[in-house]
Amino acid sequence: MTDDRPLVIVSNRGPIRFLRDASGERVVRRGGGGLVTALSALTASRPLTWVASALTDEDAVVAQEGVYEDGGLRLRLVAHDREEYDRYYNVFANPTLWFIHHYLWGLALEPSVDRNVRLAWEAGYLPVNDRFAEAAAEELELAGERAVAMVHDYQLFMVPDGIRRRLPHALIQHFTHIPWPDPDYWRVLPEDIRSAIHGSLLACDVVGMHTARYVRRFLRCAEEFAGAETDVGAGTASLGGRTVRVRPYPISVDPAEFRRLARSPQVRAAATTIRAERPEKLVLRVDRTDPSKNIVRGFAAFDLFLDDHPEWRRRVSMLALLDPSRPDIPEYAEYVGAIQRAARAVNDRHYDADWQPVDLRISDNFPEAVAAYTEYDVLLVNAIFDGMNLVAKEAPLVNRRDGVLILSENTGAYAELREYAIGVNPFDIQQQANAIHEALTMRPAERRERIRGIREQVREHDIAAWIAGQLRDL
Amino acid sequence: MTDDRPLVIVSNRGPIRFLRDASGERVVRRGGGGLVTALSALTASRPLTWVASALTDEDAVVAQEGVYEDGGLRLRLVAHDREEYDRYYNVFANPTLWFIHHYLWGLALEPSVDRNVRLAWEAGYLPVNDRFAEAAAEELELAGERAVAMVHDYQLFMVPDGIRRRLPHALIQHFTHIPWPDPDYWRVLPEDIRSAIHGSLLACDVVGMHTARYVRRFLRCAEEFAGAETDVGAGTASLGGRTVRVRPYPISVDPAEFRRLARSPQVRAAATTIRAERPEKLVLRVDRTDPSKNIVRGFAAFDLFLDDHPEWRRRVSMLALLDPSRPDIPEYAEYVGAIQRAARAVNDRHYDADWQPVDLRISDNFPEAVAAYTEYDVLLVNAIFDGMNLVAKEAPLVNRRDGVLILSENTGAYAELREYAIGVNPFDIQQQANAIHEALTMRPAERRERIRGIREQVREHDIAAWIAGQLRDL
Numbered sequence: 029m030t031d032d033r034p035l036v037i038v039s040n041r042g043p044i045r046f047l048r049d050a051s052g053e054r055v056v057r058r059g060g061g062g063l064v065t066a067l068s069a070l071t072a073s074r075p076l077t078w079v080a081s082a083l084t085d086e087d088a089v090v091a092q093e094g095v096y097e098d099g100g101l102r103l104r105l106v107a108h109d110r111e112e113y114d115r116y117y118n119v120f121a122n123p124t125l126w127f128i129h130h131y132l133w134g135l136a137l138e139p140s141v142d143r144n145v146r147l148a149w150e151a152g153y154l155p156v157n158d159r160f161a162e163a164a165a166e167e168l169e170l171a172g173e174r175a176v177a178m179v180h181d182y183q184l185f186m187v188p189d190g191i192r193r194r195l196p197h198a199l200i201q202h203f204t205h206i207p208w209p210d211p212d213y214w215r216v217l218p219e220d221i222r223s224a225i226h227g228s229l230l231a232c233d234v235v236g237m238h239t240a241r242y243v244r245r246f247l248r249c250a251e252e253f254a255g256a257e258t259d260v261g262a263g264t265a266s267l268g269g270r271t272v273r274v275r276p277y278p279i280s281v282d283p284a285e286f287r288r289l290a291r292s293p294q295v296r297a298a299a300t301t302i303r304a305e306r307p308e309k310l311v312l313r314v315d316r317t318d319p320s321k322n323i324v325r326g327f328a329a330f331d332l333f334l335d336d337h338p339e340w341r342r343r344v345s346m347l348a349l350l351d352p353s354r355p356d357i358p359e360y361a362e363y364v365g366a367i368q369r370a371a372r373a374v375n376d377r378h379y380d381a382d383w384q385p386v387d388l389r390i391s392d393n394f395p396e397a398v399a400a401y402t403e404y405d406v407l408l409v410n411a412i413f414d415g416m417n418l419v420a421k422e423a424p425l426v427n428r429r430d431g432v433l434i435l436s437e438n439t440g441a442y443a444e445l446r447e448y449a450i451g452v453n454p455f456d457i458q459q460q461a462n463a464i465h466e467a468l469t470m471r472p473a474e475r476r477e478r479i480r481g482i483r484e485q486v487r488e489h490d491i492a493a494w495i496a497g498q499l500r501d502l
Numbered sequence: 503m504t505d506d507r508p509l510v511i512v513s514n515r516g517p518i519r520f521l522r523d524a525s526g527e528r529v530v531r532r533g534g535g536g537l538v539t540a541l542s543a544l545t546a547s548r549p550l551t552w553v554a555s556a557l558t559d560e561d562a563v564v565a566q567e568g569v570y571e572d573g574g575l576r577l578r579l580v581a582h583d584r585e586e587y588d589r590y591y592n593v594f595a596n597p598t599l600w601f602i603h604h605y606l607w608g609l610a611l612e613p614s615v616d617r618n619v620r621l622a623w624e625a626g627y628l629p630v631n632d633r634f635a636e637a638a639a640e641e642l643e644l645a646g647e648r649a650v651a652m653v654h655d656y657q658l659f660m661v662p663d664g665i666r667r668r669l670p671h672a673l674i675q676h677f678t679h680i681p682w683p684d685p686d687y688w689r690v691l692p693e694d695i696r697s698a699i700h701g702s703l704l705a706c707d708v709v710g711m712h713t714a715r716y717v718r719r720f721l722r723c724a725e726e727f728a729g730a731e732t733d734v735g736a737g738t739a740s741l742g743g744r745t746v747r748v749r750p751y752p753i754s755v756d757p758a759e760f761r762r763l764a765r766s767p768q769v770r771a772a773a774t775t776i777r778a779e780r781p782e783k784l785v786l787r788v789d790r791t792d793p794s795k796n797i798v799r800g801f802a803a804f805d806l807f808l809d810d811h812p813e814w815r816r817r818v819s820m821l822a823l824l825d826p827s828r829p830d831i832p833e834y835a836e837y838v839g840a841i842q843r844a845a846r847a848v849n850d851r852h853y854d855a856d857w858q859p860v861d862l863r864i865s866d867n868f869p870e871a872v873a874a875y876t877e878y879d880v881l882l883v884n885a886i887f888d889g890m891n892l893v894a895k896e897a898p899l900v901n902r903r904d905g906v907l908i909l910s911e912n913t914g915a916y917a918e919l920r921e922y923a924i925g926v927n928p929f930d931i932q933q934q935a936n937a938i939h940e941a942l943t944m945r946p947a948e949r950r951e952r953i954r955g956i957r958e959q960v961r962e963h964d965i966a967a968w969i970a971g972q973l974r975d976l
Contacts, residue, residue, distance in 0.1 A: 130609075131605075131609050131686060131687065132608070132609055132610050133608065134606070134607065134608025134610075134612075135604075135605050135606055135886050135929075136606050136608075136793035136794075136798075136837060136840075136886070137798060137840060138608075139929060140799055140802060140929060140930075140931045141927065141929045141930035141931065141932065141933070142802075142806070142931050142932055143932060146932060207686075209686065210684030210685060210686045210687070211684060212605065212681075212683065212684045212687075212719070212887070212912075213605065213684070213686075213687075215911070215912060215927070215929075216929050217927075217929075218927045218929075218930045218933065219911075219927065245686075248722070319610035320610075324610075324611060325614055328614060328616075332616070363610060366610075366611060412609050412610070413686070437689070437693075438686075438689060453615065453689070453691075453692045453693065455609075455613060455614060455615045455689075455690050455691075455692075456614075456615040456692045457614045457615065457616050458615065458616055458617060458620060459615070459692065
């Protein structure tokens, strides 16, 4: 890659957070994940600035001190008022926007756009986004006129507009990591809000989505809410004399990172424990406790499977490793209750002193999750709607049992992996029950061939390719 | 209209139903509503056949006797197995399809496509639709080769395909009376079902919807689920060498019928009662107890309005006349509970011995509804999504107080009446509260001008125009 334009990454969560240890010393924690790794690798070839929220108390101290520099990385932390941030994050971005993007509202009764949501927009989302835009614009100016802003996700929809107002000639990209919903569902938000969001994204030069389906959805919305002229074939939206390119860039993972992780002592220890406890076959799911992940229907499907195929009693368990998510949001707290009830119902219905059908573990334990990746026979990814779903890409890379992937047709990953997975409709629990049986009884040669297909696809389209594709288009 | 093609109307509910009175004599009850009136008027100029379900016990007797003839109308009643009809109507058509078309599912937990829904499709919706198609095909053959089938609504999506298979050269129209949802929300149904539904509609010659928005939605779905080539500008979808025209025909009412009704003794008596009891101003809503109608948020908006404008205490009431709907469907029964709780909450919060803020009446009382049409100062139509909403067209025709219409942007009627109404987002209860205040304080001249606009629009585009437009295109 010969391009060396300076990059200014803008995302709510940064690559590094700061804490103080017991002795009062500052501790630097690097964020995990392929995105941070891949972007950090870019610092070798070009200047990289990252603008992110100050999330810890020590982050706020660092923010006050000015900019933090580490090798080729320049980190600009933005401090927010606590109440403003709460409205922005825990009311407007989640659950309001998240539930719209994933079609999760039960619209007969929820949500109501009331003073609470209005405040969350006007005295939360807008000022936080504007503070980001101001910091990003300053960093873009410092980085020089060839610099590119890469703004991330649904927390920061209003940032492109804020940068454009300050720097009319800036080069701006926004990438949305979650699905783009159809126009009607955006109508949950009042006209001024949905128009402002689409108008801001049309202030970009490039708008990125995971899949061609989301690109089409976005273009329809840009027509309907911002009056843009669109060309679906060309992937463009034009408004006010500007033309925005709207492109699919399917995000991926760093295969080397997962090879390393799988060989780490913590993961090997966790894998030993799983092997000691596991029955003959293991159906695995690894998710956050998010209503979009469809955990309750997954248990219902396993329940149906056990009813339909009693010959599998005591021979197979479903291991559900769930990372607690957004506990400050009532909809999430309630969903954890529904998950627990559903798991208990399956275990009670199929009670056996020597066998636990569903093994539900709600905890943040990444080494255990990677260990389980190596051990599954069936991986269930049945999300209701999911921007990409990286579990479907990560786990097959390190699995040691030629495990079979069951994959929801409403995940972004389905566009790339459908021919290697057993596709399911996330609402059809009978189909998911049948898929579990099909996966458990699939011939070894076919299992091997399918998992090889997934690995090849992921290795050829890894996180580096995702970033390279975007930089090429800029 | 010089065209005299014979028409075969196919709808679940027919224009006439049969009962037995106390003495055992057969009684014929004509269905009300503009559609029956307008279609019946056609019998003067052309043969009219109507195929409908036998719904009463006496209907089943008539069905067994053969075809019932009355003037120019030939009525063919189709008898169904009771359990099959229950699956078709109370599980698949409602709530499953209805909730999809109106975006009402809370997808985190509902619905699950399980044996219940599968059975409702395979042993309910499909056989009932096929029995309709068989009867319709027979009637089309009897009516001659110039005959046209006009199939109605979401209960009968599979009828066009059933007719086409029997009569490859038949002329078939299907009209959907409810909104057409965006593609993603159709994904609640498994691939085979959503494809079959769209494939069947593409077996028509003309597909009718209420508005241009629904036409666009349908064309997107036809691309995505049936692989049709579409031309949104021309309103066509092509598949397998056939081209289907997809057209907006906004349904309307019969103004003469409402003039007559308003003068009838029952309506005048009911109006006298309302006048005797009413406070200075009346905010009216008239709806079925359907979750799509947004009754609970309407009460919440009235509550907010009273908080914001205490000067209106004791001077204004909200009269909610609600026709009980689909009591055999759990989601509907629960929604009635939510309605009652919400009304009680408003009345308790604003308690006053001499004044009832919300007057909730759940009963089937059409004369009372028409009487209330004459008496309102503000008419609240805040539906979440609504194919057309005829209340918004009917009530202003007979209102005597230059009442102001508050109208949800997600009703079909909004496309025609937006400039004369106060438009609201149905989720935005603050906006609805503000709209109530704006309507109550609007200058008399503006009220008069707006209601005149509605009346002119409805009179110029009445139910006869709706039918004439469709017949012209056939």
